[in-house]
Amino acid sequence: MIGDGTNLLKTIGWVLDYKGFAVRVTASPEAALEALVKKNYDLVIAKFTAGERESLDILKRARRLNPEVKVMVVSGNNDAIFPLEAYELEVDDYLLMPVSPTELWRRVIHCLEDREVIDLQPVKGSAASSRMGDLAGPQMMLMSHDIRGSMVAAAASLKLMTRGAYGEMSEPAKAKIHEATGRIEKTIHLIEDFIGKSLADRPSATDEDCLNLTEDIVEPVLTELAAEIRDHRITLENRLHNRGAGKVSVRGSKLWLKCAFRNLLNNGIKYGGRGCTIVVDCETQGSACRLNVYNTGEPVPEACRSMLFSYGRSPQRSKKSRRGLGLGLSLSRDLIQNYGGDLWYEPKTGGANFVISLPQR
Numbered sequence: 001m002i003g004d005g006t007n008l009l010k011t012i013g014w015v016l017d018y019k020g021f022a023v024r025v026t027a028s029p030e031a032a033l034e035a036l037v038k039k040n041y042d043l044v045i046a047k048f049t050a051g052e053r054e055s056l057d058i059l060k061r062a063r064r065l066n067p068e069v070k071v072m073v074v075s076g077n078n079d080a081i082f083p084l085e086a087y088e089l090e091v092d093d094y095l096l097m098p099v100s101p102t103e104l105w106r107r108v109i110h111c112l113e114d115r116e117v118i119d120l121q122p123v124k125g126s127a128a129s130s131r132m133g134d135l136a137g138p139q140m141m142l143m144s145h146d147i148r149g150s151m152v153a154a155a156a157s158l159k160l161m162t163r164g165a166y167g168e169m170s171e172p173a174k175a176k177i178h179e180a181t182g183r184i185e186k187t188i189h190l191i192e193d194f195i196g197k198s199l200a201d202r203p204s205a206t207d208e209d210c211l212n213l214t215e216d217i218v219e220p221v222l223t224e225l226a227a228e229i230r231d232h233r234i235t236l237e238n239r240l241h242n243r244g245a246g247k248v249s250v251r252g253s254k255l256w257l258k259c260a261f262r263n264l265l266n267n268g269i270k271y272g273g274r275g276c277t278i279v280v281d282c283e284t285q286g287s288a289c290r291l292n293v294y295n296t297g298e299p300v301p302e303a304c305r306s307m308l309f310s311y312g313r314s315p316q317r318s319k320k321s322r323r324g325l326g327l328g329l330s331l332s333r334d335l336i337q338n339y340g341g342d343l344w345y346e347p348k349t350g351g352a353n354f355v356i357s358l359p360q361r
Contacts, residue, residue, distance in 0.1 A: 272297035
């Protein structure tokens with residue numbers, strides 16, 4: 001339960017504790033985020049007041065960490081309505097105060113009526129799944145949590161600087177700090193996605209949704225990396241907008257397919273070089289959809305192509321290409337193959353093309 005330190009949520013927490021729930025009440029956004037990272041909660045209750053955004057941001061992150069969490073918002077300070085932002089978030093219930101303990105109890109039970117006990121232990125599977133399990137093991141989870149905590153603190157400090165907490169700043173300096181804060185928060189979101197998905201499940205053939213290739217996978221990642229594309233003066237051609245067929249439906253997990261596409265786009269930015277052109281396009285081949293990510297940089301040397309999807313770096317690759325860990329393409333292909341697709345490299349005249357093939361719905 002997330003509030004502002006007043007007695008309202010403390011009283012609600014006392015009622016739920018009396019009814020047998022394990023309840024944590026906090027007025028600190030930092031403490032709330034730390035608790036949500038460390039443990040999967042069944043229900044998050046947040047108090048809203050007019051003009052308040054911190055509780056809204058926490059609820060959004062709670063959903064990223066655990067998509068199955070239930071969310072309830074409570075009005076505060078005798079507010080008759082909630083802020084507009086509260087209605088834009090997918091919420092399981094709204095509670096207007098004052099409310100009787102009986103009504104509170106009924107609302108909470110309604111939110112939690114479909115809760116099930118979930119075994120979060122990793123499941124042994126294929127060699128690819130085992131490698132994923134190794135990477136998402138306790139050590140990686142702990143390291144990710146520690147990195148995330150440092151980034152949250154750094155972002156908070158930067159925000160204080162732009163608000164004048166340490167003295168006046170010039171507008172160009174504020175703009176640069178705002179840009180740095182955005183990059184840090186983007187990284188925090190990526191880490192939270194990793195932690196949340198690792199806690200909930202491993203990629204599997206049953207973890208499938210019917211997705212819109214453009215709206216669910218391509219556009220969110222292009223928006224996320226827009227700053228890097230702009231900073232590298234890259235020309236981006238998104239040809240999915242020009243498709244006459246309209247929506248392209250594919251099968252898979254939104255989180256993991258975005259990870260794979262993000263990896264290919266990051267590689268295009270990195271190896272295409274400043275001022276290059278990146279082309280994102282798709283075509284239908286039988287029952288499969290072929291997503292192409294092409295850049296006008298140098299093609300991968302033929303001697304290195306056999307190592308592209310290996311778990312390790314080729315000793316023959318250039319110093320520039322050794323900046324990564326040599327895992328991205330290997331893991332991306334494993335993820336795509338988990339959903340019945342594939343990922344491969346195609347040399348092209350004047351550039352390099354990577355292809356994601358996905359079964360269509």
